[in-house]
Amino acid sequence: MIINNAKLRGKQGLHSIECENGRFVSIIEQDGLVIPLESSLDAKMNLLSAPFVEPHIHLDAVFTAGEPNWNLSGTLFEGIERWAERKPMLTSEDVQRRVLKAVQLLVENGVQHIRTHVDITDPELVALKAIVALKEKLSAYIDLQIVAFPQEGILSFPNGKQLMEKALEQGADVIGGIPHFEYTREYGVESMRWIIDLAEKHGKLVDVHCDEIDDGASRFLEVLATAALEKGIGERVTASHTSAMHSYNNAYCSKLFRLLKKSKINFIALPTENMHLQGRFDGYPKIRGITRVKEIKDAGMNICFGQDSIQDPWYTLGNGKLLRVLDSGIHSCHMMGYEDLETALDLITDNGAKTLNISENYGIEVGKPANFIILEGSNDVEVIQKQGDVLYSVREGEILISRQPATLNQTIPLIE
Known part of the structure; x- marks a missing residue:
């Protein structure tokens, strides 16, 4: 496959890219616009980018909003209650049907890498087993990382530690946690140190729902970062949400940033979800409840955006479009x-x-897998301004999706 007339992120001019045997073999700057051959793909001066990465979504819960009851308060904790009502209704067929529907939405919108949190506070691990069974089937379209996520706690849920160990045996790639939902601060602290020890033991990644609460006194992030620093595995550890950081006083946060930078942990912000869930206990002014994204980024730490939910008990919207999440976040x-x-x-x-630890095989570089998308617009700014479609998604040199931008049948005459 040859792609002509492509703009590349951070580079001037137009480029031609050649893919062979599923990898990039040539990336050269063109001397002006090229008339493409019939067999080549014409980017038409649009942006060719590495695929979108969905680093945080709950595929086990997609499309369950209102089943059996709606989250009327809009709070995180009622969402957990509503999900607890839905959990006994799970079957392998139910989970897989909804997951496939969601993955199709994500693929159609340029996503090729997904990290999904799967609730393991279920003695039968129904959802986890169902999604692990889909992993190979979906590998032609996406790379899937599965987080063993203890939605109702590790120490606060019966046999929580055993269920986590069992989930790893069943094929989970990442160890999760939720310290702010444990019964006590002591349980939360113990759970953080336990999962870091477990990750070191099994060579696993870690992704914790950390301080997803408006309480400025919720400070499990410092515990997670310290444990990761002590074990020297910070680059394999992720703190998701960290919503309480929005409410931390600035003096404490300044001190905290020193530790966070030393630890080298990653961060995931969920802008649409946390703007919806947080601030529910406020009058006016209402907090936004999103972590300090700009400050984390400007401090040189790694942070990314995810969408968290697609029509589940926590968030009734969601459509697989990360550009929508990005627009909301900025x-x-x-x-x-x-x-x-x-x-x-x-x-x-x-x-x-x-964040997903896949950078070695990710990006538009010779020798790397020929995975890319083509977006409406010539650079980051134009793509965000247009909020347009993903025109192509290509994986290992094979086209997954293609679409043409909308056009009018005739030009609208200028107003005189």
Whole structure:
């Protein structure tokens, strides 16, 4: 496959890219516009980018909003209650049907790498087994990482530690946690140190729902970062949400950042989800409840965006479009300066790849797998301005999806 007339992120001019045997073999700058051959793909001066990365989604819960009851308060904790009502209804067929529907949405919107959290506070591990069974089937379309996520706690749920060990045996790739939902602070601290020890023992990645609460006194992030630093595995550890950081006082947060930078842990922000769930106990002014994305990024730490939910008990919207999440995030985090916009796609591409520990085989470089998307617009700024479609998604040199941008049948005459 040869792609002509492509713009590349951070590079001037137009480029031709050649793929062979599923890998990039040549990337050269063109001397002006090229008339492509019939057998080649014409990017038409649009942006060719590495695929989108969805670093945080709950595929086991997609399309369950209102089943059997709606989350009327809109809070995180009621969402957990509603999910607990839905959990006994799970079957392998139910889970797989909904997961496949969601993955199709994600693939259609340029996602090729997914990290999904799967609830393991279920003695039968129904959802985990169902999704592990789909992993090979989906490998032609996506790379899938599965997080063993203890939705109702590790120490606060019966046999929580044993269920985590069992989930790893069943094929989970990543160890999860939820310290702010444990019964006590002591349980939360113990759970953080336990999962870091477990990750070191099994050579696993870690991704914790950490301080997803409006309580400025919820400070499990410092525990997670310290444990990761002590074991020297920070680059394999991720703190998702960290919503309480929005409410930390600035003096404490300044001190905390020193530890976070030393630890080298990753961060995931969920802008649409946390703007919806947080601030529910406030009058006015209401907090936004999103972690300090710009400050983390400007401090040189790795942070990315995810969408968290597609129509589940926590969030009734969601459509697989990471560009929508990115748009929401840069608005709500005051990241609309031109310098922010110039690299904004990092938040749903390269930064996500680093979080998932897949950077070695990710990106537009000779020798790497020929995985890419083509987006409407010539650079990050235009892509965000247009909020257009993913025109192509290509995986190992094979086209997964293609679409043409909308056009009018005739030009609208200028108003005189």
